[in-house]
Amino acid sequence: MLLNDSRYRSTTIQVVVVIGLMLFFAWLINNTLNNLASLGKGVSLSFLNAPASYDINQRLIEYTSRSTHLRASVVGLLNTLLVAALGCALATVMGVIIGILRLSTNWVVSRLMAVYVEVFRNVPILLWIVFFMAVLIETLPKPAAFRGENPEASLFLWDSVAITNRGWYVPEPLFSRGLGDLDVGGLFYLSMDLFALVAVFVAGLMASARLVRRAQRIQETTGVRPVTWYWRVLLIAGPTLALLFILGFHLRLPELKGFNFTNGIYMRNSLVALWLALSCYTAAFIAEIVRAGIQAVSKGQTEASYSLGLRPRLTMNLIILPQALRVIIPPLISQYLNLTKNSSLAIAIGYMDITGTLGGITLNQTGRELECILLLMIVYLCISLSVSSVMNWYNSKVKLKEK
Amino acid sequence: MKIRALVASLLLLFWASLSLNAQTLDDTRASGVLKCGINTGLVGFAYPDEAGNWKGFDVDYCRAVAAAVLGDPDAVEYTPLTGKQRFTALAAGQVDVLSRNTTWTFSRDTDLKQTFAGINYYDGQGFMVHASSGVMSAYELSGAAVCIQTGTTTELNLADFFRANDMDYDPVPIETNAEAKQQFFAEACDVYTSDRSGLAATRASHEDPDSLMVLPEIISKEPLGPLVRHGDDQWADIARWVLNALITAEEKGLTMDNVMSMGDSNDPEVRRLLGTEGELASFIGLDSSWAANAIAAVGNYGEIFERHIGVNTAIGLERGHNALWTDGGLIYSPPFR
Numbered sequence: 194m195l196l197n198d199s200r201y202r203s204t205t206i207q208v209v210v211v212i213g214l215m216l217f218f219a220w221l222i223n224n225t226l227n228n229l230a231s232l233g234k235g236v237s238l239s240f241l242n243a244p245a246s247y248d249i250n251q252r253l254i255e256y257t258s259r260s261t262h263l264r265a266s267v268v269g270l271l272n273t274l275l276v277a278a279l280g281c282a283l284a285t286v287m288g289v290i291i292g293i294l295r296l297s298t299n300w301v302v303s304r305l306m307a308v309y310v311e312v313f314r315n316v317p318i319l320l321w322i323v324f325f326m327a328v329l330i331e332t333l334p335k336p337a338a339f340r341g342e343n344p345e346a347s348l349f350l351w352d353s354v355a356i357t358n359r360g361w362y363v364p365e366p367l368f369s370r371g372l373g374d375l376d377v378g379g380l381f382y383l384s385m386d387l388f389a390l391v392a393v394f395v396a397g398l399m400a401s402a403r404l405v406r407r408a409q410r411i412q413e414t415t416g417v418r419p420v421t422w423y424w425r426v427l428l429i430a431g432p433t434l435a436l437l438f439i440l441g442f443h444l445r446l447p448e449l450k451g452f453n454f455t456n457g458i459y460m461r462n463s464l465v466a467l468w469l470a471l472s473c474y475t476a477a478f479i480a481e482i483v484r485a486g487i488q489a490v491s492k493g494q495t496e497a498s499y500s501l502g503l504r505p506r507l508t509m510n511l512i513i514l515p516q517a518l519r520v521i522i523p524p525l526i527s528q529y530l531n532l533t534k535n536s537s538l539a540i541a542i543g544y545m546d547i548t549g550t551l552g553g554i555t556l557n558q559t560g561r562e563l564e565c566i567l568l569l570m571i572v573y574l575c576i577s578l579s580v581s582s583v584m585n586w587y588n589s590k591v592k593l594k595e596k
Numbered sequence: 597m598k599i600r601a602l603v604a605s606l607l608l609l610f611w612a613s614l615s616l617n618a619q620t621l622d623d624t625r626a627s628g629v630l631k632c633g634i635n636t637g638l639v640g641f642a643y644p645d646e647a648g649n650w651k652g653f654d655v656d657y658c659r660a661v662a663a664a665v666l667g668d669p670d671a672v673e674y675t676p677l678t679g680k681q682r683f684t685a686l687a688a689g690q691v692d693v694l695s696r697n698t699t700w701t702f703s704r705d706t707d708l709k710q711t712f713a714g715i716n717y718y719d720g721q722g723f724m725v726h727a728s729s730g731v732m733s734a735y736e737l738s739g740a741a742v743c744i745q746t747g748t749t750t751e752l753n754l755a756d757f758f759r760a761n762d763m764d765y766d767p768v769p770i771e772t773n774a775e776a777k778q779q780f781f782a783e784a785c786d787v788y789t790s791d792r793s794g795l796a797a798t799r800a801s802h803e804d805p806d807s808l809m810v811l812p813e814i815i816s817k818e819p820l821g822p823l824v825r826h827g828d829d830q831w832a833d834i835a836r837w838v839l840n841a842l843i844t845a846e847e848k849g850l851t852m853d854n855v856m857s858m859g860d861s862n863d864p865e866v867r868r869l870l871g872t873e874g875e876l877a878s879f880i881g882l883d884s885s886w887a888a889n890a891i892a893a894v895g896n897y898g899e900i901f902e903r904h905i906g907v908n909t910a911i912g913l914e915r916g917h918n919a920l921w922t923d924g925g926l927i928y929s930p931p932f933r
Contacts, residue, residue, distance in 0.1 A: 248755045250767045258755035327778070335783040337728070358784045359741055359768075451739040452729070452786045453766065462784065543769040549746075554769075557680045557747035560708035562687075 229563065240559045241266070247554050249545045251461055255382065262555045269550030270572060276467055276546065277533040277576070283472035284532060285525075288479025295484050306480065313477035318535050321474050326466040326542040333358040339449050348447075355447045355454050360461040362447035362454045369441030386440055393436050397429040404428065463544035467536065475532045479525065486521035487513065518591045526584040530577050537573070547572055620692050620824070620831035621881055624665055629673045632658035633691035636676040636772045639797040640905040640913075641697055650674045653904040654695040657716065657822050657839065660890040661693055664838050664882060669893035678771045680747030683708050686825055693835055695822040697791060699749045709826040713835035716821050716897070718917040718926050720814035721750050722792040724799060727809045729786060734813035738763035743776050743785035745769075753816040754789055773798060791818045793905065793913060800910040833880050841887040843929035844869060845896035847920055852895035855888055869932045876932060897927060 226236060241263040248258050253271040256264055295306040313321070334346035336357050348355050355362040372385035404421050412418040447457030490513050498508040537548040548569065556565035624630055634654055635642035642652040659669040675691050686694045687709065697719075698704075700712045723742075725731045734757075744751050746769045758765050768785045770776045777798060780788040788798065792810065799808045824835050845851075848866050850858055859872040867873035871884030883889075894900055901918065905911045919925025 246752045246755060248758075248765075248767045250769070258759055330779060330782045330784045337783065358782055452737075453739060453741060455739070540771070543746075543771070543775075545769065549769065553680060554746050554751070557683065558752070560683060560687075562684055 225563070236563060237561075238564055240555075240561050240564070243559070245555065245558075247558070249550060251464065251545055262551075262559065265555060266547060266551040266568070266572075269545055269547035272544065273533075273536055273539075273546040273548075273576070276464060276471065276536050276539065276544070279468050280471040280475065280532050280536065281529050283468065284475040284479055284528070287472060287476035288528075289483050291476060291480035292483025293487070295480060296487060310477045310480050313474050314481075318470065318474045319538050319541060322467055322470040322538055322541055325470040326462060329462045329466050330358050335359075336449065336453055339454075353444070353446050355449075355457070357454065358462065359453065360459055361465060362457040362459055364444035364446050365457045367443055367445050369443060371440060389440075390433065390436060393432045394429070397432055400428045401425040461544070463539070463542045466542055467539050467544050471532050471535055474535075475528050478528050478531075482521055482524045482528065483517075486517035486519075489520045490516045515591065522584065522588045522591060526581050526588070529580050529584060533576055533580060534573060620828045621665065621834065624692060628666065629671045630658060630662040630665060630693065631673050631675065631691045632661070633675050633677045633682055633685055633694040633696055634658065635696050636678055636774070638697070638773050638794055639801045640909065640911040641793070641797060642676070642695075651904070653717070653900060654697060654822075656894040656900045656904070657695045657842075658693060660842060660894045661835065661838050663889040663893035664841075664886040665834065667883065667885075667889055669889075678747070679745045680771065682747075683710065686710065686823070689825075692831070693822060693824055697794065697820045698823060699791075699818045700821055700823075701749060704823075710823045711826050711832040711835075712821050712823045713832065714821050714839045715819040715926075716839055717793060717819075719791040719793050719818040719820050721753050721789060721816040721818055722795055722814055723811040724780075724788045724790075724795045724808055725786060725811060726783060727807050731786075731811070734811045734815065735761060735763075737765065737787055739765070740786040741766040741768055741784070743768045743770055743780050743788045745773070745776065745790060746771060748790075749816070749818065750790055757815045777801065791820065793820075793911075796911050796913055797905070800912070830881060834882065837880060838887075838890055840929040840932075841869060841890055842894070842897045842900065843920070843927055844932060845887075845891045846898040846927075847922060847929065850891055850896055852892060852899055855891040859888070865932050 229236060242261050244259050245262045245265040246258050247265070249256055249265060249268050251272055252268045253275065254264075254268060256268045291306050291309060294302050295310070297303045297306075333356055336359065338344060338346040339348070339355065339357070346357075353364045368386045372389060374382035375385055375388070377383050401424075404425055408419050408421050445456045447454040447459075449455075494512050494516065495508055498512045499505075503511065536546055537552075539546040540549045540553055543549070551565055551572075552569040556562060559565075632655075634650060634652075637643055638652070640652055642650060642654045645651045655674070658672045658674070662672045663669040675685065677685050677691070677694075677696060682694055682696055682698065683704070685691050694710075697717065699719075700715060704710050705712060723734050723737065725737075731737065737758075742754060742765050744754055744767050751767075751769075754765075754767070768779060770779060773790075773794065776788055776790075779785050780798075781802065788795065790798070792814065795810050799805050799810065802808055822835055822839065824832050844865070845855070848863060848869070850866065850869075855870070858866055859870045861867060861870075864873060868876050870888045871877050871886070877884040877886055880886075895903070898915075898920070901915065902908065905913045907914060915923070915925060917926045919927065921928040
């Protein structure tokens with residue numbers, strides 16, 4: 194009997210289980226397709242090429258109601274990525290500051306931060322999103338309040354920022370001698386001005402990094418570190434500012450025209466509320482991760498560093514943070530993934546992310562539940578896998594290198 | 597909210613993978629309750645009263661069906677659904693009848709695989725603004741922020757209307773009428789667009805209805821009616837003829853109060869309807885008193901209309917197109933023969 198033979202037993206059982214599982218899924222899929230077909234709903238993705246017929250308020254690429262459902266999905270995807278990127282950035286900054294302040298020796302500060310963490314992480318994120326939205330809608334002035342001889346509300350920062358209960362309007366950067374837009378395969382337009390600016394800025398950063406490496410080399414051979422900061426500022430800022438001047442950079446301020454403010458960059462309430470809610474919520478978790486990371490470095494390390502004569506700032510930068518990062522980064526990856534996935538709650542406040550377009554209006558107007566939900570799952574899976582592979586790469590760069 | 601739609605979608609997948617169409621009538625009789633999908637809250641059409649019971653024009657249709665099928669108008673399990681959830685919920689079998697001011701369109705009938713039981717309210721899409729904005733016409737709305745319920749035909753009409761008239765707008769998508777009220781009353785949007793009946797109901801729920809104004813333009817045809825899934829013709833017939841019974845009752849002067857004593861009327865159609873003559877009930881598999889029960893429970897079409905949304909209510913809608921055909925309206929039932 195094979196079952197009595199321990200060499201074959203486990204292999205046999207595994208093979209049987211795998212075959213059983215595959216048969217089960219094959220049956221499930223086959224049954225689903227058959228039943229959908231008998232409902233007259235064969236699986237097909239052709240609906241993606243039909244005109245979407247609905248409008249999307251926040252679109253990072255060209256889109257009209259005549260565009261296809263596929264394009265509407267891409268618009269939604271970009272909105273998801275936008276809020277996820279903004280959220281991860283703000284959450285990290287807030288989380289690090291709060292995490293460090295929680296370790297402060299100042300009793301009031303550390304208690305306040307503890308309260309922040311407990312309040313935010315113990316209330317569901319959906320409630321925070323709805324709450325932030327309600328606060329923005331109910332408390333901020335409506336655009337009509339800016340009108341008239343003696344308006345009830347006024348703009349901030351030398352009349353450049355309008356904060357209304359519909360959204361925030363900030364000045365819009367424009368170029369009077371711009372380079373125009375580049376049509377990328379008919380899919381979207383790439384602003385050449387932005388492209389040139391990023392290229393020049395990155396080149397400046399790289400030149401500055403070379404300068405730092407050179408200073409390092411000189412320090413290692415001679416023991417004296419040349420002062421380079423003014424060169425670095427010049428290398429980074431100089432060419433960028435010069436390019437801005439050449440392109441004729443100026444700001445266009447928002448102005449009240451008709452029903453709403455026009456001109457300027459319009460950050461909708463839904464974006465702001467979602468961004469702030471996701472960031473504040475995730476920051477509470479990141480703060481705990483940062484605190485844990487710093488506390489994981491034993492006090493002996495600090496004392497050893499001091500006894501070598503390193504000053505506190507150098508101790509933090511050279512001894513504690515590199516070791517703390519090792520502990521911080523793996524759980525940080527999960528937080529970034531959580532934030533990205535939580536952004537699908539956007540629909541609660543009408544932010545048109547991909548769950549709102551592909552998984553919401555498109556699903557509803559075309560009635561293709563199976564296809565839309567599967568596509569949506571694949572999209573989130575791809576986003577999450579990309580985020581985690583980038584973060585894992587970063588993790589492998591900072592983790593303890595054992596020789 | 598969204599979670600509900602996702603769950604319903606997953607349920608649909610699950611249901612699609614396991615079962616085929618069952619006989620809805622038998623299932624409903626076996627469970628003893630009618631599963632009815634309604635609006636999440638729209639004064640006059642579907643709203644909970646102080647005691648927490650659902651009331652309204654659309655709710656009464658559910659009650660009529662329950663009375664006809666089960667003999668008890670209260671044997672209804674209500675599922676409040678947003679515009680986005682409703683079709684998935686119906687397709688997934690979460691509800692068996694959808695009575696939720698839903699517009700009858702070609703693609704919903706054919707592509708979404710629904711069967712409309714008829715039209716119980718002839719509506720059209722309109723716009724509501726704050727009177728203080730000074731707007732008098734929908735053609736002055738260029739640049740406005742427009743609150744719009746997602747997953748509705750109004751969403752598509754809106755895009756077409758602004759595109760056809762070469763105007764810009766900023767759509768503010770919302771899920772339920774309650775969210776629309778929050779945003780619109782706080783002037784986070786300039787305009788709220790929906791079916792005019794829905795606008796009237798929303799306006800009536802404002803503390804100062806005169807500060808809101810419905811613009812005169814009607815930009816679409818919105819024939820609203822109850823619907824069921826494709827694939828169960830008997831159930832669709834029941835849904836259709838309960839509605840027709842309510843309409844015929846108004847035409848023949850049958851009311852909530854007198855219906856039980858009209859069985860011996862001289863009018864053969866009334867006798868056929870009320871089951872005192874002929875075999876009509878057996879053709880759709882119901883008791884002979886099905887129509888009488890429905891009418892006794894909620895009254896005839898006109899009574900339902902006047903009780904919930906008519907001129908004497910806060911909503912104050914005229915019969916207009918929704919008068920009987922004999923009064924110059926469009927409400928018309930095929931004969932009971």
